[in-house]
Amino acid sequence: MTTTTRRLNLNVGINTTGYLGNAWKYRTGTKHDINDPDYYRRLTELAHKGVFDAVFFSDHPALATDPNGRPFHTIDPLILSTALAAQVPDIGFVVTMSSSYNSPFNLARRTQSTDIISGGRLIINIVSSFNPAVAANFGSEPLPPRAARYARASEFLDVAKKLWASWDPAREGEVPPERFWDASSAHAIDHEGEYFTIKGPLNVPRGPQGHPVIAQAGASEGGIDLAARHGEIIYCNILSRPAGQAFGKKVKDRAIALGRDPAGIRIVPGLVVILGETREQALRKHELFSGAGSEDGLLARFAKENGIDPADFDPDAVLVGANFIPDQNRLMAVGMGLGLSELLTHEKLTARQAVRRSEGHHRLLLGTPEEVADAIIDFWADGTVDGYTLQPPRAPDDIAEFVEKVIPILQDRGVYPRSYEGKTIRDRYGLPYPA
Amino acid sequence: MTTTTRRLNLNVGINTTGYLGNAWKYRTGTKHDINDPDYYRRLTELAHKGVFDAVFFSDHPALATDPNGRPFHTIDPLILSTALAAQVPDIGFVVTMSSSYNSPFNLARRTQSTDIISGGRLIINIVSSFNPAVAANFGSEPLPPRAARYARASEFLDVAKKLWASWDPAREGEVPPERFWDASSAHAIDHEGEYFTIKGPLNVPRGPQGHPVIAQAGASEGGIDLAARHGEIIYCNILSRPAGQAFGKKVKDRAIALGRDPAGIRIVPGLVVILGETREQALRKHELFSGAGSEDGLLARFAKENGIDPADFDPDAVLVGANFIPDQNRLMAVGMGLGLSELLTHEKLTARQAVRRSEGHHRLLLGTPEEVADAIIDFWADGTVDGYTLQPPRAPDDIAEFVEKVIPILQDRGVYPRSYEGKTIRDRYGLPYPA
Numbered sequence: 001m002t003t004t005t006r007r008l009n010l011n012v013g014i015n016t017t018g019y020l021g022n023a024w025k026y027r028t029g030t031k032h033d034i035n036d037p038d039y040y041r042r043l044t045e046l047a048h049k050g051v052f053d054a055v056f057f058s059d060h061p062a063l064a065t066d067p068n069g070r071p072f073h074t075i076d077p078l079i080l081s082t083a084l085a086a087q088v089p090d091i092g093f094v095v096t097m098s099s100s101y102n103s104p105f106n107l108a109r110r111t112q113s114t115d116i117i118s119g120g121r122l123i124i125n126i127v128s129s130f131n132p133a134v135a136a137n138f139g140s141e142p143l144p145p146r147a148a149r150y151a152r153a154s155e156f157l158d159v160a161k162k163l164w165a166s167w168d169p170a171r172e173g174e175v176p177p178e179r180f181w182d183a184s185s186a187h188a189i190d191h192e193g194e195y196f197t198i199k200g201p202l203n204v205p206r207g208p209q210g211h212p213v214i215a216q217a218g219a220s221e222g223g224i225d226l227a228a229r230h231g232e233i234i235y236c237n238i239l240s241r242p243a244g245q246a247f248g249k250k251v252k253d254r255a256i257a258l259g260r261d262p263a264g265i266r267i268v269p270g271l272v273v274i275l276g277e278t279r280e281q282a283l284r285k286h287e288l289f290s291g292a293g294s295e296d297g298l299l300a301r302f303a304k305e306n307g308i309d310p311a312d313f314d315p316d317a318v319l320v321g322a323n324f325i326p327d328q329n330r331l332m333a334v335g336m337g338l339g340l341s342e343l344l345t346h347e348k349l350t351a352r353q354a355v356r357r358s359e360g361h362h363r364l365l366l367g368t369p370e371e372v373a374d375a376i377i378d379f380w381a382d383g384t385v386d387g388y389t390l391q392p393p394r395a396p397d398d399i400a401e402f403v404e405k406v407i408p409i410l411q412d413r414g415v416y417p418r419s420y421e422g423k424t425i426r427d428r429y430g431l432p433y434p435a
Numbered sequence: 436m437t438t439t440t441r442r443l444n445l446n447v448g449i450n451t452t453g454y455l456g457n458a459w460k461y462r463t464g465t466k467h468d469i470n471d472p473d474y475y476r477r478l479t480e481l482a483h484k485g486v487f488d489a490v491f492f493s494d495h496p497a498l499a500t501d502p503n504g505r506p507f508h509t510i511d512p513l514i515l516s517t518a519l520a521a522q523v524p525d526i527g528f529v530v531t532m533s534s535s536y537n538s539p540f541n542l543a544r545r546t547q548s549t550d551i552i553s554g555g556r557l558i559i560n561i562v563s564s565f566n567p568a569v570a571a572n573f574g575s576e577p578l579p580p581r582a583a584r585y586a587r588a589s590e591f592l593d594v595a596k597k598l599w600a601s602w603d604p605a606r607e608g609e610v611p612p613e614r615f616w617d618a619s620s621a622h623a624i625d626h627e628g629e630y631f632t633i634k635g636p637l638n639v640p641r642g643p644q645g646h647p648v649i650a651q652a653g654a655s656e657g658g659i660d661l662a663a664r665h666g667e668i669i670y671c672n673i674l675s676r677p678a679g680q681a682f683g684k685k686v687k688d689r690a691i692a693l694g695r696d697p698a699g700i701r702i703v704p705g706l707v708v709i710l711g712e713t714r715e716q717a718l719r720k721h722e723l724f725s726g727a728g729s730e731d732g733l734l735a736r737f738a739k740e741n742g743i744d745p746a747d748f749d750p751d752a753v754l755v756g757a758n759f760i761p762d763q764n765r766l767m768a769v770g771m772g773l774g775l776s777e778l779l780t781h782e783k784l785t786a787r788q789a790v791r792r793s794e795g796h797h798r799l800l801l802g803t804p805e806e807v808a809d810a811i812i813d814f815w816a817d818g819t820v821d822g823y824t825l826q827p828p829r830a831p832d833d834i835a836e837f838v839e840k841v842i843p844i845l846q847d848r849g850v851y852p853r854s855y856e857g858k859t860i861r862d863r864y865g866l867p868y869p870a
Binding site (some may be wrong): 117 | 452472503
């Protein structure tokens with residue numbers, strides 16, 4: 001069921017025009033692409049050519065109406081992934097869904113349905129929504145506090161796991177000829193918790209993976225706890241080796257404390273790659289794709305984002321990590337801000353260096369295909385990460401370039417497969433099947 | 436956009452092993468079929484061969500755990516239809532969904548996503564759940580009374596229509612080169628009603644049909660009102676011509692009273708067809724597929740279902756319709772029971788005759804392919820019905836037989852197309868596009 005040799009796992013984000021908000025000006029395609037199912041089929045086929053384990057959809061159930069931005073979350077990702085699974089073989093789908101604004105029965109049913117339809121290729125990324133614009137689409141209640149959202153998310157997944165296991169045709173005994181089935185293969189779950197009261201059983205049977213693989217993305221204390229309890233693939237932002245090792249240890253230690261085997265956890269952070277024939281060329285592309293226009297522009301953005309007075313800003317002075325710790329109660333994803341503070345705690349960096357180390361909160365790799373492949377393998381080889389979720393600045397361009405130039409190097413180095421092996425996501429990630 | 440010549444519309448139900456609970460013993464295939472996506476693909480391809488307008492999925496989000504029954508609602512029908520739409524061209528999908536246990540934003544988003552992915556082939560059948568087993572999967576609240584459920588369903592569709600229209604890229608003005616889009620093409624709906632408070636806009640744009648076609652199935656007073664307000668394809672049980680004409684007039688008169696053009700309403704009741712080389716052979720198949728075993732068995736079942744004391748039961752006495760009116764407050768679909776009482780009100784029938792007029796609450800046609808085609812065209816020709824939703828006792832067998840033997844007759848009579856015309860369900864049903 002699992003491969004015996006450890007290998008690099010790679011997912012790739014394929015939301016709309018790519019990960020970076022300003023890079024669409026330099027991409028191939030039309031603006032109509034963002035709502036065209038056929039465009040997502042082409043991106044998925046491109047990812048399949050690169051033997052990616054999965055395409056990744058982030059999501060918010062709200063339209064970002066900034067006239068200077070672009071709609072980033074449109075077609076429902078579970079619906080879209082279901083159609084793509086029917087069109088493209090092998091590859092998996094990471095689908096982001098809100099535990100705050102779904103009911104466990106419906107979500108368990110829909111996701112198990114897609115896992116069955118795809119033959120075991122679904123990964124669900126359960127998030128507890130933190131955006132007031134999302135809350136306003138689901139009633140007049142204000143957003144609950146973060147702790148309550150995570151407590152609800154944890155119970156949500158407890159219930160979902162009970163539902164996913166509640167009807168298993170493999171439990172059928174001998175069925176007499178006048179009967180269609182052995183109804184004792186299904187049993188009520190009778191869950192009565194703090195947030196949910198649900199009888200069950202689920203009306204979709206156990207699927208090819210037992211249940212869909214569970215991804216988890218929060219890095220706040222509540223997020224770490226949820227990852228330790230339920231997370232199998234951990235999406236996070238890791239900008240340095242010591243920060244990554246500390247994060248992985250924290251999640252795995254918490255899992256052990258909860259009585260869970262940490263062998264079922266994979267660390268697969270986001271990664272932004274910008275390739276050039278030389279590093280200098282990659283730096284210039286970074287300045288363009290980021291929207292900053294120049295290195296000075298990147299520095300000005302850094303000062304603004306971190307509340308530094310331009311009058312006091314020396315881009316060549318070493319930064320103090322403690323000054324960059326995000327407020328745990330702010331209304332955005334805490335984990336996104338933690339990456340920078342941890343990077344600056346573990347490494348002595350100036351702002352001029354720091355702006356080249358992350359983009360869109362994720363590890364940034366700038367350089368030639370060889371340099372990028374080396375840097376990916378570097379963090380993977382010692383177990384700091386198990387793989388990456390590539391976030392291409394532009395889709396399709398930066399996916400195509402990565403598949404053409406970086407993937408063959410990873411394959412030649414023997415760390416990445418040349419074709420799909422195993423059938424399910426659990427096989428490919430070496431994750432255990434639920435009992 | 437619409438065809439000028441009226442023609443017969445046909446859908447076909449493809450839940451699990453077919454419509455009748457006891458007919459699986461006489462079908463081709465294995466029990467594993469009911470959870471096999473590939474089985475549903477084969478059924479959809481069969482329906483496509485017969486140029487059916489749509490396949491139809493009824494649904495309850497609960498597992499029927501009767502050991503003597505069979506699971507009838509398993510894989511989520513919207514998820515399944517989305518995969519099928521990616522695999523089979525042209526044909527539409529009627530997907531049943533609960534307004535009681537979904538949020539309008541999520542439902543509007545998912546359905547618009549599937550309508551876009553399928554190129555305008557989605558019909559949603561909105562039902563207000565009446566089953567306590569369903570309620571128990573969604574919390575500890577008891578089922579609200581019928582009137583409240585229908586009021587909520589009506590506001591649910593009001594909100595969904597606002598959301599479906601809230602982002603329309605066709606409203607975009609000139610977009611300056613530094614911008615990705617004209618954000619004024621999307622606007623908040625700011626809905627504040629009795630049941631829902633929703634800001635919007637939807638993050639999926641207007642689809643190829645404006646919004647999915649809305650089917651409606653209830654025949655209680657609340658159901659008629661919902662049909663008149665929102666229904667475009669009315670699924671119902673019509674057992675006789677006068678009952679059908681009275682029902683159609685009632686819905687259309689109510690629509691007019693509400694200021695709606697009744698030209699946008701199609702009456703497409705359920706229909707059970709059992710074919711034989713002779714009528715006698717069809718009668719024997721009816722006795723088998725119904726599970727009754729014989730005509731006496733059918734009569735005994737009739738007496739039991741209608742609370743008639745066997746000692747007082749004369750199967751050859753004319754029945755009184757007034758004795759068969761269902762209780763409007765009982766915990767099941769009122770419309771299902773109304774069909775029989777209306778049949779017996781409009782026609783003088785004995786029990787021996789009545790048991791051959793409906794099966795599974797729907798109009799039953801027993802006979803040769805020619806007799807069946809004649810009876811279908813008979814009700815269609817004078818506008819009593821606009822078409823039918825075929826409910827095959829056995830799937831795939833009775834779909835295959837209908838496609839092979841009845842469809843060619845309907846085509847030869849010039850009432851039914853030989854191939855798919857138009858692109859969307861609205862085109863094929865001659866339904867208006869929302870403004």
